[in-house]
Amino acid sequence: MSQVTEDTVARPEPVEPPRVSHRRAALIVVASLAGAGVLVGALWAWLAPPIGVVVGLTRGGERVRGYVGNEADHLFLAAFLVPGFLTVVAVIAAVLVWRWRAHRGPLMAGALAVGSMVAAGLAAGVGAGLARLRYGVVDVASAPVSPEHRVHYAVEAGSVFFGHSPLQIAATIVFPAGIAALVYALCTLATPRDDLGAWPPAEPIVLRYPYAPATDQVQVTDPVPTEADVPPVDPSSPSR
Template sequence: MSLSSTSLERSDQVGRPRLSHRQAAIRIVVGLTLAGAVVGALWAWLAPPVQLVIALTRGGDRIRGYVGDESDLLFLGAFLMAGLLFVVAVTAAVAVWQWRPYRGPLAVGALSIGALAAAGAAVGVGAGLARWRYGVIDVAAAPISPERRVFYVHQAPAVFFGHSPLQIAASIVLPAGVAALVYAMCVLSAKRDDLGAWPPIEVAHMVAPERTTDPSPTAVVDPPADPSPPSR
């Protein structure tokens, strides 16, 4: 076996890109952040509000509760936000992979950071628009009295499954993990070590030496004669 360097096939080569890898990474992060803001606005329009009741007890205390199964809508709002961010993460990972000249560690890093920024923008914009649309519930200012003990109001949907720091962090980090996982699956399907990105990397291949079509006959070696018996 002999070692020889072969040139890359033209079908696997890409031309020099117009943008640098750093500029492409910045565009990925900015694009995902804008996509997250759009997702937040879409969520605020789609997520259903939760009907809340504020009542006055006989002891004069104000209490709040949910009508029927309205509390399930709190889970629905958070699930809708997670589902929209999941779609954005998968779509963004596939789109960044299709941007062939910029494949590599910098692209997946920008994809992860952009997914985090998209989740933060979606949550911020969605919560802000929902609060602007439905207002803030003030139990102390609710118009209830001994003559009218019950007051119904709509509460803005929830963007998180809970209010603990761990639940909030998990909701924001999840899209970045999904995007990185999808990109890693695309990397595993690549046939080239350089992923087909720019600049291309020459790879040395092992090639077998050519065989001759008419091999020369080999000489037949006579077997050694038997040794003579010892003399007596």
């Protein structure tokens, strides 16, 4: 029996060679995310709500500090804006990097993660610096309080972190990198090709399978009866 083969995988679409190298493309991604982090920090300093602070002088001559009304809630809101803005940047950056088809691969995924962490650090630093220039620092020791004026109101900027411990700071910086890596991984899983459509294209694995040709149809007819198949006739039986 002859064996017939058939291709089950189509040829990949042609991919144009990139104009820049993979290493330079990775540096472009990191630099672009760094610039986005600076813009996020400036946006945070403009939108983050300030916090009303009151400095009072007790009867014992001790200076105390507190927040006006529910202004303490702005501490959480201001800190939450930083990872919120960085999450949006991470998702958009992951989609745009994936659209750069010729450079898809582990190098770009690493550049995306590193760039997201750089963006988070710059956003926190720029935001905190601009907010300090805008609102200043509340100095409890030099607050103008006296026995005649025991209360002093001031305004301070919100915090870019939920706390000042190293773990809280590291979580804020690493968080957008995890979001960007997750989005990039989902795009990778949705691609049927092993080379992700990047450059240089890899030859696909062609699956071949044998199949048997159709057999000839045989026409089946009724067999011709022989003398052995015909029963004997009894002469005594009446004829019809």
